Amino acid sequence: MYFTIGKLLKIKSSIILKVYISKQFGLFIDIDGVVTRGRDVLPPAKKAFETMIDSSKLLNQPLVFLTNSGTSSTEEKSNYLTKLLDIHVNPSQIIMSYRPLDLFKKFSTKNTLISGQGPIENIATIMGIKNLITIEQLSKSYPLLDMMANARREIIVKDNMKSILPRIEAIVLFGEPVNWETSLQLIIDVLLTDGYIDKKFEMFPYPHIPIISCNSDFIWMAQWKNPRLGHGAFLSCLESLYKKMTGKELIYSAILGKPNVLNYLYAEKILYENAKKINQHHHSNPSNIQTIYAIGDNIESDIVGGNIYNKLLDKKIEKSRTQHSDFSYQHLLHDKNYVDLVDWTQLSDLDTSHVTQCKTILVQTGVFHSNLDEEREKAYKLSYNHRDTKADPSMKRADYVVKDLMEALKLIRKIEA
Numbered sequence: 001m002y003f004t005i006g007k008l009l010k011i012k013s014s015i016i017l018k019v020y021i022s023k024q025f026g027l028f029i030d031i032d033g034v035v036t037r038g039r040d041v042l043p044p045a046k047k048a049f050e051t052m053i054d055s056s057k058l059l060n061q062p063l064v065f066l067t068n069s070g071t072s073s074t075e076e077k078s079n080y081l082t083k084l085l086d087i088h089v090n091p092s093q094i095i096m097s098y099r100p101l102d103l104f105k106k107f108s109t110k111n112t113l114i115s116g117q118g119p120i121e122n123i124a125t126i127m128g129i130k131n132l133i134t135i136e137q138l139s140k141s142y143p144l145l146d147m148m149a150n151a152r153r154e155i156i157v158k159d160n161m162k163s164i165l166p167r168i169e170a171i172v173l174f175g176e177p178v179n180w181e182t183s184l185q186l187i188i189d190v191l192l193t194d195g196y197i198d199k200k201f202e203m204f205p206y207p208h209i210p211i212i213s214c215n216s217d218f219i220w221m222a223q224w225k226n227p228r229l230g231h232g233a234f235l236s237c238l239e240s241l242y243k244k245m246t247g248k249e250l251i252y253s254a255i256l257g258k259p260n261v262l263n264y265l266y267a268e269k270i271l272y273e274n275a276k277k278i279n280q281h282h283h284s285n286p287s288n289i290q291t292i293y294a295i296g297d298n299i300e301s302d303i304v305g306g307n308i309y310n311k312l313l314d315k316k317i318e319k320s321r322t323q324h325s326d327f328s329y330q331h332l333l334h335d336k337n338y339v340d341l342v343d344w345t346q347l348s349d350l351d352t353s354h355v356t357q358c359k360t361i362l363v364q365t366g367v368f369h370s371n372l373d374e375e376r377e378k379a380y381k382l383s384y385n386h387r388d389t390k391a392d393p394s395m396k397r398a399d400y401v402v403k404d405l406m407e408a409l410k411l412i413r414k415i416e417a
């Protein structure tokens with residue numbers, strides 16, 4: 001009996017697939033600093049993905065990309081990765097930092113000011129926000145608000161300005177804006193006027209109108225050798241200005257993006273759906289996934305986030321062992337600001353999920369890029385966490401530290417063999 005090369009390749013790939021599918025695990029893979037640096041792909045990451053595709057270049061390993069990037073659409077990101085890695089990446093496999101926004105049904109009907117750059121208007125609409133206004137549109141409607149640049153001070157508005165916009169009832173910060181001074185000024189204006197932008201500052205309303213931020217990364221890694229300031233740095237400025245103006249703390253209804261556990265729960269839901277698709281061809285059960293490996297380069301977001309999620313999984317197991325009543329994440333996360341804003345029915349599949357642990361893997365190709373133990377100890381001592389991230393120092397320690405994504409994959413396969 002003769003086999004054609006094509007048939008042999010098919011048999012070979014199905015054998016490889018069986019090896020990894022017999023004991024399933026899932027992957028949460030960060031993008032910046034793990035797969036890419038700036039616009040360039042990291043060679044070990046390209047190699048790693050070559051070992052996770054079938055002959056049609058479809059991924060055969062259950063995984064989702066879990067990124068704190070928030071200023072492009074999932075379609076744009078998946079097209080970019082598909083081209084860069086020469087594999088087929090489905091948009092549904094990408095969890096952008098803002099993705100859990102569609103769980104916030106109570107926000108969707110509010111008149112919402114959005115801040116960031118890129119196609120955020122389009123993204124906000126996809127996420128269900130019906131009535132929105134951008135910082136740029138607000139600035140155009142009220143040209144006297146932004147007086148930071150000398151050139152703008154020449155603007156003369158003849159008539160007394162009358163309210164031309166409805167009250168702004170909520171703010172969503174998608175990611176770092178381009179002109180920080182404009183965004184900071186206008187957001188402060190909206191907060192201090194209770195959303196009635198043409199009113200005088202009088203008694204500062206407190207609590208102020210609700211704000212959701214979609215990313216709190218203080219730094220991130222682009223092409224340059226040193227990290228760049230991120231959206232977390234913008235938040236620090238906003239919080240500090242708000243406190244200086246009012247004497248009070250800025251309150252977030254939610255801060256999405258890693259390390260928020262909501263992004264991990266959302267990613268687990270998508271991972272299950274992704275595993276189901278892969279397994280349809282192999283008659284195996286996607287609920288076999290018990291372990292998820294979270295791979296990232298940023299201690300404050302990827303490692304702290306993975307460890308917070310793992311702690312929640314511990315609580316879930318503990319609850320289901322000690323209580324016979326139905327378990328739900330809504331009850332476990334009862335102390336979070338966002339618990340009443342979230343539509344938990346969309347995450348109800350997770351109540352019966354078999355995932356029991358999340359292991360964190362720190363790679364040295366991004367924000368963290370040293371293989372020296374003392375450098376790592378130094379990094380653990382730095383505090384780039386957001387003000388509201390409640391995590392003890394032990395949460396910064398990854399379960400494993402490896403060179404790059406390929407090494408991470410080799411390690412996981414060894415553990416899971």
Ligand SMILES: [Mg+2]
Pocket residue numbers: 030031032033034221296297298366
């Ligand atoms: Mg990263």
